Amino acid sequence: MPDIAENLSEVLRKIQAACARTSRDQGSVELIAVSKTFPMESVRGAWEAGQLLFGESKLQEAESKIAALPSSLHWHFIGRVQSNKVRRLLQSFEVIHAIDSLKLASYTDEIAGELGLFPKVFLQVNLGDESSKGGFAPSLLRAEMEALLQLKRLEILGLMCIPPAAPDAESARPWFKLLAGMRDSLETEFGVNLPGLSMGMSGDYGVAIEEGATHVRVGSAIFGKRSYRVDEELG
Ligand SMILES: *Cc1c(COP(=O)(O)O)cnc(C)c1O
Numbered sequence: 114m115p116d117i118a119e120n121l122s123e124v125l126r127k128i129q130a131a132c133a134r135t136s137r138d139q140g141s142v143e144l145i146a147v148s149k150t151f152p153m154e155s156v157r158g159a160w161e162a163g164q165l166l167f168g169e170s171k172l173q174e175a176e177s178k179i180a181a182l183p184s185s186l187h188w189h190f191i192g193r194v195q196s197n198k199v200r201r202l203l204q205s206f207e208v209i210h211a212i213d214s215l216k217l218a219s220y221t222d223e224i225a226g227e228l229g230l231f232p233k234v235f236l237q238v239n240l241g242d243e244s245s246k247g248g249f250a251p252s253l254l255r256a257e258m259e260a261l262l263q264l265k266r267l268e269i270l271g272l273m274c275i276p277p278a279a280p281d282a283e284s285a286r287p288w289f290k291l292l293a294g295m296r297d298s299l300e301t302e303f304g305v306n307l308p309g310l311s312m313g314m315s316g317d318y319g320v321a322i323e324e325g326a327t328h329v330r331v332g333s334a335i336f337g338k339r340s341y342r343v344d345e346e347l348g
Pocket residue numbers: 147149170191192275314315316330331332333334343346347348
């Protein structure tokens with residue numbers, strides 16, 4: 114097993130450095146340790162090193178980890194949401210990062226009502242118009258924002274993206290800028306507060322923070338290489 118404690122402190126150091134470069138308070142960035150595909154012992158290792166917030170993208174895998182690990186851990190769902198799993202997702206996760214359509218948002222709102230919950234969510238934006246990925250097309254999100262804001266159970270924290278694969282972190286910067294700009298204009302146009310930006314993964318979280326990320330989703334930089342391709346699962 115890689116040295117998770119060491120990796121974790123390196124990631125935290127880089128987060129701190131990125132915050133310092135842009136005069137941001139380190140407390141304004143949440144590190145989500147993405148433990149999908151990694152075993153329970155890996156999560157435990159990160160927890161013992163002080164990490165409390167974890168991200169998972171497969172419900173069943175997550176449920177068994179959540180049940181077996183201490184209840185002081187916090188869990189965010191970062192994967193693609195299937196509507197037949199919404200009820201269970203709401204019961205296990207504090208935040209859902211990839212609400213990707215008005216239909217799914219409405220359904221989530223309805224189930225939240227049945228469960229008596231007020232879930233926190235991000236709206237995923239498909240910035241690169243990639244058919245392999247979920248998310249609102251930018252123009253559609255604007256068109257549907259009013260209706261999304263009517264869903265009284267959902268607390269919309271902000272926007273989330275998984276930008277097109279880039280050869281290096283710098284190449285991802287324009288996508289992060291784009292998401293931050295969209296957030297700013299939605300706030301102005303609709304008079305709402307959308308404080309959250311869920312963006313940045315192992316290869317580019319430093320750049321994402323420079324562009325305003327509030328939630329970075331970092332897996333392999335903490336837990337090591339995943340043993341199988343997960344690109345297909347990406348939101
Ligand atoms: C797997 C995954 C990540 C983490 O990716 P790494 O490159 O391992 O940091 C982040 N976000 C989403 C949506 C993911 O599925």
